[in-house]
Amino acid sequence: MRAAAVLAGSASLLAAAPALAQDGPSLTLEAASDERRRGLSWSDGAAVLRAQASVPVTGEVSLDATAVTLRGSPRHGGADAAIDLRAGYVHQIGGWRLSAEAGYHLFPGASNHGYAELGAGAGFLLGPASIDLFARYAPDQSAIGGDNLYIAAMAALAVPGTPFTVSGHAGRSSGSVDDPLRAARLRPGGRYRDHGVALDYRKDRWSAALRYADSTADAPHSGATVILSAGVSF
Numbered sequence: 001m002r003a004a005a006v007l008a009g010s011a012s013l014l015a016a017a018p019a020l021a022q023d024g025p026s027l028t029l030e031a032a033s034d035e036r037r038r039g040l041s042w043s044d045g046a047a048v049l050r051a052q053a054s055v056p057v058t059g060e061v062s063l064d065a066t067a068v069t070l071r072g073s074p075r076h077g078g079a080d081a082a083i084d085l086r087a088g089y090v091h092q093i094g095g096w097r098l099s100a101e102a103g104y105h106l107f108p109g110a111s112n113h114g115y116a117e118l119g120a121g122a123g124f125l126l127g128p129a130s131i132d133l134f135a136r137y138a139p140d141q142s143a144i145g146g147d148n149l150y151i152a153a154m155a156a157l158a159v160p161g162t163p164f165t166v167s168g169h170a171g172r173s174s175g176s177v178d179d180p181l182r183a184a185r186l187r188p189g190g191r192y193r194d195h196g197v198a199l200d201y202r203k204d205r206w207s208a209a210l211r212y213a214d215s216t217a218d219a220p221h222s223g224a225t226v227i228l229s230a231g232v233s234f
Helices: 002-015
Strands: 024-034 048-056 061-073 081-093 096-105 116-128 129-141 147-159 164-174 192-202 206-215 225-233
Touching: 096 129
Parallel strands: none
Antiparallel strands: 024 048, 024 225, 048 061, 061 081, 081 096, 096 116, 116 129, 129 147, 147 164, 164 192, 192 206, 206 225
């Protein structure tokens, strides 16, 4: 109950903020069978509730927040939830899409576990298909026992005439280690690779997804799995 309250409160706080651009805030509520990021389960393989809110500032800048129930995550010091706060910039040049972001990850229920992360990417859109290359870098911080670099490539194809999109990605995590125990939060066993494929459905306010994820990391809940999710947007 405490984690659910944190999730709902965080999402509603951002969604209720005054709109600074022509379009108003958006809110998505979702349930998923696992919270898996970069091939690692943040929820110890348990089902989660997720809320995502976005406030557009300009046509290219947005403020976003995501809150996910973790219910005592062993990976993140027994945290009840993960809250991601992000400022993002996207610029379109013809078929090219350039992006940059800065964010902070909070973990209610666990002390001294929050960390900051920066990101940048470039993508190309050709009809219903897109290809993206991106990187996420967390500078050296005590909460993650060093620094962390994630680089990945992703391709997606919107199936013409249907509400389905097929996508796939491959990524690699690496970085320095100051504290092996804390570094294992994001990079168990040191550097590793992850990959996955997904089938997404989106129609009107409703969405659903079927995802396959796997990684070479040496940790519980880091191997191959299938994840189901369903959500609604407002």
